[in-house]
Amino acid sequence: MAHSADDIIGQCLAWQDEGLSVALATVIETWGSAPRPVGSQLGINENGDFVGSVSGGCIEGAVVEEALDAMETGQAKLLDYGVSNTKAWEVGLACGGKIQIYVDPVLAS
Amino acid sequence: MKREILEQLNQAQADHTPCVTLTALSTGSTRFLSCEAIDRQPSDLRQAIESALASDRSAAVETGEGRVFINVFNPPLTLIIVGAVHIAQPLSQMAVLAGYDVTVVDPRSAFATSDRFPGIHLVEEWPDEALDGLTITTRTAVVTLTHDPKLDDPALDRALNSKCFYIGSLGSKKTHSARLTRLEGLGHGAEVLARINGPVGLAIGAKSPAEIAVSILAQMTEALRGQPSS
Structure with a gap:
């Protein structure tokens, strides 16, 4: 069976199988x-590689940083992102919306 | 969250069963709930989960135990293509990109080869047998591309008797009109036959096989997600 191009869960499991730390960020x-709608996910590994998305690219960089911290x-x-007055181009949303993101480290069993 | 939850999600997707994860946002604990486990939840939570699954929308809800996030994992969308013809090649690959599990049905072994359809599930059977053996749900689309009545008609007959969300059938207006007459002979009324999108695809002037595949996938998306907002 062919798999979808953004098999986020499968990629997170594969990274963990390689011995990498992983976190999952979800739009709450x-x-x-x-x-991106509620439930959209971004999988991140300890090297900062990521799969999926939680925005149109506006806040992924910041979420990856938070995910690396969560892995540590x-x-x-729980993170809130909106339009920031001074740093809108860095971690805010150009579209004017607000998003709440849950970043959760995946604990190896 | 525990790795086990990701493994359970992966398995549920492979088994084509709906499931959810529940995250208590105050404590950070996440649980995996299968269909059976959903049935055992308190009624207000169960209703919220069932409504989220039915609308395919994840949501944060307030419960007696605080704010809880319900993340919906419906089974993957599936696409059954009848006819391993040229248009089926780009359509199958594009549909995989759009998140579909794709099966291509064609009894003609010269057409249904893994060289022509790398990574795609191929069924070399007659469409009536093949479709009887496949699960067709409300998350299934059926597209017939052979414009050969021997192959297309039995598949369309099965599709019309199912709850699939989209039926498309390649062929000119004339071919389609003759097809409708034949299917009427199999006992399908006008209202049921109106479910078939024929000629298939949105009218975007598509010419090449890949462009026609775009028009079909666009029409499938419209059927799945509702009318355009503009």
């Missing part, structure tokens, strides 16, 4: 105009 809630601490975190 959106307000106003948001590029082992703690999940």
Whole structure:
């Protein structure tokens, strides 16, 4: 059976099989105009490689940083992103929407 | 979250069974719930989960135990293509990119080869036998591309008797009109026959096989996600 190009869960499992730390970021809630619907996911490994998306590319960089931190601490975190006055081009959303993201490290069994 | 949850999600997707994960946002604990486990939840939570699954929309909900995130994992969309013809080659690859598990049915072994359809599930059987052996759900699309009545008609007959969300059939207006007459002879009324999109695909002036595949996948998407908002 052919697999979808963005098999995020499968890729996270494959990274962990290679011995890499992994975290999963999920869009929990959106307000106003948001590029990706609730439930959209971004899988991240300890090297900063990622699969999937939680926005149109606006906040993935920041979420990857948070995910690397979550892998270190082992703690999940809830993050809010909106339009930032001074750094809109860095971690804000150009579309004017707001997004809540849950970043959860995947604990190897 | 535990790795085990990802393994359970992967397995549910492979088994084509719907499931959800529940994350208690105050404590950070995440649980995997199969269909059976969903049935055992308290009624308000169960209703929220069932509504999320039915609308295919994940959601954060307030419960007696605080804010809980329900992430919906419906089974993958499936596409059954009858006819391992030229258009089926780009259509199958594009549909995989769009998230479909694709099966191509063609009893003619010269057409249904893995060289022509790398990575695609091929069934070298007559469409009636093949479709009887495949699971057709509300997340299935059926597209016939042979414009040969021997091959297309039995597949369309099965599709019309199913709950699939999209039926498309390649062929000119004349071919389609003759097809409808034959299918009427099999006992399908006008309202049921109107489910067939024929000539297949959105009218975007597609000419090449890949362009026709784009028009078909666009029409499938419209059927799945609703009318365009503009």
